[in-house]
Amino acid sequence: MTLADGIPVRVKDEWPEAVGPVHCRTPHYIRGKHGMVVRHLGDFPDPGDIAFEREPVMRSLYHVAFPFRELWPEGSDDELVVEVYDHWLEPEHRA
Amino acid sequence: MTLAKVLEADSAKLFAAVSGILAERGLVSPQEIVERMASTDRASPALGAAMVARAWTDPGYAARLxxxxxxxxxxxxxxxxxxxxxxxxxNTPDTHNVVVCTLCSCYPRAVLGYPPFWFKSTAYRARTARDPRGVLADWGTTIPADVRIRVVDSTADYRWMVLPMRPAGTEGWSAERLAGIVRASDMIGVTVPPAQDASASPS
Incomplete structure (x- = not known):
């Protein structure tokens, strides 16, 4: 999956740690939240595979920006940018 | 050996055992480990500060950086x-960057050295993602309300450092003198460099 700069995305609302042991680099506070791709940072081996000595799948890594008002009830005009692997992102089609 | 025993083992003995196995298998030589340890110990905020000062005085280098x-x-x-x-x-007149690692304590060690204790604290990690202006206020740093704060949560493969804005009042300074005013906290983004030499007493 290739995501262009500036496109809206949603982070999957998944909680793999509730199912079993995982090594997950997607912070809980962005799960299910709407953001925007800043840019593609490169492709990297999946840290979850490395942590469990599996042959790593290569994942595209994106810088994704979230407005504070999307993340926290008290919100603000500031923004938070997080590195997120592509298998956690779903492109969105907004009107 | 069980995991609990490994965790309790004498660290010097554990290091000797692991480095011995790595060398025996031809993965990492003792010489390479010594070189990497020396390189890690050499790294300090002075390296990042020199890069910042060079970027302030050389627009071509700033673009490459x-x-x-x-x-x-x-x-x-x-x-x-x-x-x-x-x-x-x-950092620009419109945007001020602050780096945090909410998952652990990822830090650009190659250019800033060992992370400071507060960067690794749960308080800094939790608050910066939610109330960055409050964290900055604790540092005595005020970012104007019309300047957007961009918190960069360092969660994966990259390590991030901030290129601060060159303070007014430093016109004509040499890169060496400029490097002297740039601190680790400026390159994490909780402070901004002061327009005065570190040796000068605050007025």
Whole structure:
């Protein structure tokens, strides 16, 4: 999956740690939240595979920006940018 | 040996055992470990400060630094082999960057050295993602309300450092003198460099 700069995305609302042991680099506070791709940072081996000595799948890594008002009830005009692997992102089609 | 015993083992003996196995299997030589330890110990905020000062005085270097931090660090003589890629975040009149790692304590060690204790604290990690202006206020840093704060949560493969804005009142300073006012906290983004030499007493 290739995501262009500036496109809206949603982070999957998944909680793999509730199912079993995982090594997950997607912070809980962005799960299910709407953001925007800043840019593609490169492709990297999946840290979850490395942590469990599996042959790593290569994942595209994106810088994704979230407005504070999307993340926290008290919100603000500031923004938070997080590195997120592509298998956690779903492109969105907004009107 | 069980995991519990490994965790309780004498660290010097554990290091000797692991490095012995690595050498025996031809994966990492003792010489390479010594070199990497020396390189890690050499790294300090002075390296990042020199890069910042050079960017302030050389627009070509500033452009290269923002485009590819790893290559720009190597250009400054810093060994980046085997280190995570370095990204550089530019502070502008519109945007002020602050770096945090909410999951652990990822830190651009190659250019800033060991992370300070507060960067690793749960308080800094939790608050910066939610109330960055409150964290900055604790540092005595006020960012105007019309300047957007961009918190960069360092969660994966990159390591991030901030390129602060050159303070007014430093016109004509040499790169060496400029490097003297740039601190680790300025390159994490919780402070901004003061327009005065570190040796000068505050007025």
């Amino acid at each position: 923002l485009k590819d931090g790893t290559a720009a660090a190597e250009e400054a003589g810093i060994m980046m082999l085997g280190m995570p890629p370095l990204g550089v975040l530019e």
